[in-house]
Amino acid sequence: MEFTVKSGDPEKQRTACIVMGVFEPRRLSPVAEKLDDITGGYLSKLIRRGDLEGKIGQTLLLHDVPNTLCDRILLIGCGRERDLGDTQYRKIVSTAINTLNEIGAMEAVCYLTELHIKQHDVPWKVRQTVEAAQNALYRFDQLKSKKDTERRPLRKLVLSVPSRRDLTEGERALEVGLAIATGVTLTKDLGNLPANICTPTYLAEQAKDMGKRYKNIKVDVLETADMEKLKMGSLLSVSRGSDQPPKLITLEYSGGKKHDKPVVLVGKGVTFDSGGISIKPADKMDEMKYDMCGAASVLGTLSAVAEMKLPINVVGIIPATENLLNGQATKPGDIVTSMSGQTIEILNTDAEGRLILCDALTYAERYEPDTVIDIATLTGACVIALGKHASGLLSNHSPLTHDLLNAGKSSGDRAWELPLWDEYQDQLKSNFADMSNVGGREGGTITAACFLARFTKKFHWAHLDIAGTAWLSGDKKGATGRPVPLLTQYLMDRCAEKQV
Ligand code: BES
Ligand code: MN
Numbered sequence: 001m002e003f004t005v006k007s008g009d010p011e012k013q014r015t016a017c018i019v020m021g022v023f024e025p026r027r028l029s030p031v032a033e034k035l036d037d038i039t040g041g042y043l044s045k046l047i048r049r050g051d052l053e054g055k056i057g058q059t060l061l062l063h064d065v066p067n068t069l070c071d072r073i074l075l076i077g078c079g080r081e082r083d084l085g086d087t088q089y090r091k092i093v094s095t096a097i098n099t100l101n102e103i104g105a106m107e108a109v110c111y112l113t114e115l116h117i118k119q120h121d122v123p124w125k126v127r128q129t130v131e132a133a134q135n136a137l138y139r140f141d142q143l144k145s146k147k148d149t150e151r152r153p154l155r156k157l158v159l160s161v162p163s164r165r166d167l168t169e170g171e172r173a174l175e176v177g178l179a180i181a182t183g184v185t186l187t188k189d190l191g192n193l194p195a196n197i198c199t200p201t202y203l204a205e206q207a208k209d210m211g212k213r214y215k216n217i218k219v220d221v222l223e224t225a226d227m228e229k230l231k232m233g234s235l236l237s238v239s240r241g242s243d244q245p246p247k248l249i250t251l252e253y254s255g256g257k258k259h260d261k262p263v264v265l266v267g268k269g270v271t272f273d274s275g276g277i278s279i280k281p282a283d284k285m286d287e288m289k290y291d292m293c294g295a296a297s298v299l300g301t302l303s304a305v306a307e308m309k310l311p312i313n314v315v316g317i318i319p320a321t322e323n324l325l326n327g328q329a330t331k332p333g334d335i336v337t338s339m340s341g342q343t344i345e346i347l348n349t350d351a352e353g354r355l356i357l358c359d360a361l362t363y364a365e366r367y368e369p370d371t372v373i374d375i376a377t378l379t380g381a382c383v384i385a386l387g388k389h390a391s392g393l394l395s396n397h398s399p400l401t402h403d404l405l406n407a408g409k410s411s412g413d414r415a416w417e418l419p420l421w422d423e424y425q426d427q428l429k430s431n432f433a434d435m436s437n438v439g440g441r442e443g444g445t446i447t448a449a450c451f452l453a454r455f456t457k458k459f460h461w462a463h464l465d466i467a468g469t470a471w472l473s474g475d476k477k478g479a480t481g482r483p484v485p486l487l488t489q490y491l492m493d494r495c496a497e498k499q500v
């Protein structure tokens with residue numbers, strides 16, 4: 001879809017539809033009020049009759065309103081004015097977009113960007129509108145033979161800004177919103193693809209394509225033999241149970257100066273997690289195709305960063321494998337040696353994410369990183385603790401925690417901190433190796449992070465557990481593209497900080 005920004009009065013817009021807000025109870029937003037005067041009180045009359053209360057989710061479509069040049073006016077319920085915050089704003093935009101798409105208005109001018117939202121400026125609203133609109137329009141129908149596309153879909157959305165002075169910033173915000181939305185879409189597509197298509201080899205091909213698309217991204221793919229040479233015994237213990245060859249994918253984006261230390265993003269790329277010999281129950285096992293969403297978010301974030309040409313160096317590392325079971329598969333009780341030299345007793349083959357991440361984290365050392373962030377659908381316990389609203393965040397460096405929490409807040413892709421205290425380390429004790437790969441049921445998200453912490457002593461590191469946020473179940477089943485907005489925001493904030 002095409003987006004533009006523009007400043008101008010609603011009555012002068014020659015367009016298929018203009019969109020504006022109505023607050024609860026039956027109160028016109030400032031823009032709608034101005035238009036109401038021009039239409040001789042047409043809008044307020046309808047509202048007074050009780051046609052639109054103004055609750056979030058409500059809409060009212062008007063045709064041929066007097067003294068206007070547009071075909072239609074779409075009024076959108078915005079809830080109570082004092083409650084209008086980030087989440088409400090995104091809901092309002094989704095409702096507007098879905099309605100526009102249904103009524104056959106192929107273009108529209110949207111004045112929702114002029115609503116007043118606490119603590120947010122015009123560029124924020126422009127950007128969020130683009131992201132929310134692209135989210136609302138997203139469909140994954142590439143594998144359906146008959147696609148149910150709208151007859152007259154929305155093609156062009158003009159976002160109104162209050163004055164001409166806002167245009168330059170508004171345009172930059174459009175670009176940012178589009179870059180993030182494109183990254184989110186890539187992440188969703190990869191997540192939604194089934195595991196018979198999206199294999200480790202497929203992920204490696206996608207990364208190579210990105211390397212061709214952006215000239216400052218260099219892609220390298222390590223094969224089994226390379227990993228053997230590097231002594232990645234832990235990662236290889238997971239891939240041994242599958243016929244699909246594992247891949248260790250690296251992407252180096254150079255937007256910063258040559259000697260700027262990079263931020264390294266490590267994404268869990270288990271393209272299907274059956275649990276291995278410690279096999280999972282059948283119910284919902286299909287959802288384990290999403291176990292590569294960490295990897296997909298690394299690709300999505302790098303694509304956003306490359307689109308925006310951020311002045312920063314970022315490295316993506318993706319350990320990609322299946323977790324399956326065959327005659328070679330790792331058995332509970334097996335002991336393996338990780339690339340770091342530390343030995344691991346694998347008591348549960350379903351705790352495979354940490355086994356592939358630990359070697360990828362050791363591999364990250366060669367980039368002499370300033371900061372390393374890993375992203376993984378790591379524990380069911382995180383879904384229990386935080387549900388689908390916040391990603392779990394654990395880190396060995398509190399300024400990094402602070403920056404990530406803030407990036408999550410401002411991008412609307414929130415994380416919540418859990419403690420990474422030493423006391424929890426005891427749960428990983430093994431009688432036969434340096435550590436076990438599981439820490440029991442108590443604090444499962446924390447002990448998983450404690451395991452990773454043993455491989456991240458040489459740098460500032462944060463772990464994002466996205467098991468609850470990377471996809472939705474039920475009738476809205478599908479990948480969410482999170483935490484691409486959070487990660488991209490974090491990298492943008494770093495660039496902004498460097499500039500001042
Ligand atoms: N990929 C799963 C985590 C997961 C489970 C994500 C359910 C989303 C929904 C991970 O590999 C896993 O199986 N973790 C185990 C760890 C346990 C064996 C210590 C878990 O959470 O049950
Ligand atoms: Mn597992």
Ligand code: ZN
Pocket residue numbers: 270273291350352353377378
């Ligand atoms: Zn897993």
